[in-house]
Amino acid sequence: MSKITKHKIKFFGNYIMLGFVFTIVFIIPVIVIEHQALLFNIIFSLIFVVSAFSMFKNATKIKWLAFTAVVTEWIAVIYNLNELEILSKAVNILFFSFMVFNYILQIAQSKKVTGTVIVESINGYLMLGMVFSIFIATVSVLDPGAFNFPKGEPTLGDCFYFGFVTLSTLGYGDILPVSPFARSFSTLTSVTGQIYVAIIMAMLVGKYTSNRDVDLEK
Numbered sequence: 001m002s003k004i005t006k007h008k009i010k011f012f013g014n015y016i017m018l019g020f021v022f023t024i025v026f027i028i029p030v031i032v033i034e035h036q037a038l039l040f041n042i043i044f045s046l047i048f049v050v051s052a053f054s055m056f057k058n059a060t061k062i063k064w065l066a067f068t069a070v071v072t073e074w075i076a077v078i079y080n081l082n083e084l085e086i087l088s089k090a091v092n093i094l095f096f097s098f099m100v101f102n103y104i105l106q107i108a109q110s111k112k113v114t115g116t117v118i119v120e121s122i123n124g125y126l127m128l129g130m131v132f133s134i135f136i137a138t139v140s141v142l143d144p145g146a147f148n149f150p151k152g153e154p155t156l157g158d159c160f161y162f163g164f165v166t167l168s169t170l171g172y173g174d175i176l177p178v179s180p181f182a183r184s185f186s187t188l189t190s191v192t193g194q195i196y197v198a199i200i201m202a203m204l205v206g207k208y209t210s211n212r213d214v215d216l217e218k
Contacts, residue, residue, distance in 0.1 A: 013054020021126045029157030065095045089138045132189045133163030146182040167193035
């Protein structure tokens, strides 16, 4: 595969990924609750497929993780297996964590700040929020009293809401961590969100400044 072809696949893959992630984080949670679970499963699967064919760093590992994530997720849905559903969430957490790592790696190795690099930065941040949100959903299944969701058993949309509110350190206070583990995890979420922003901003500003200085010297 030529470099031009790879660049085009990476370019379009990143923008398609942004659309899917945006849909999961901001659109699906406002849809009628009865349809949320299925829509989450469908969009998650699409993200796994797009990732498998548009990421070239650690491509083999990403493809295996994507395949495992799709298989475990749909088997859990079709056969309604609670144990496999927890395993599926664990695989999702591993997959999105690995994707965030790859995005940071690609941004660090990029020579210029392009539109694709900026989209990768956004995708990385949103996927980081998804990691924590899915983890919150998993904890809520294993320990229903860990968080005081006002409507009792939370939907995945509720977990995404709390995850991103915590990640951005906004903290409305309508949902609170109750157990010691939940409190500690919430602190980790908020601190990690700020560290990500600090690291990415430092890299982007550094690359932009370096390229500008080179252009001025010419």
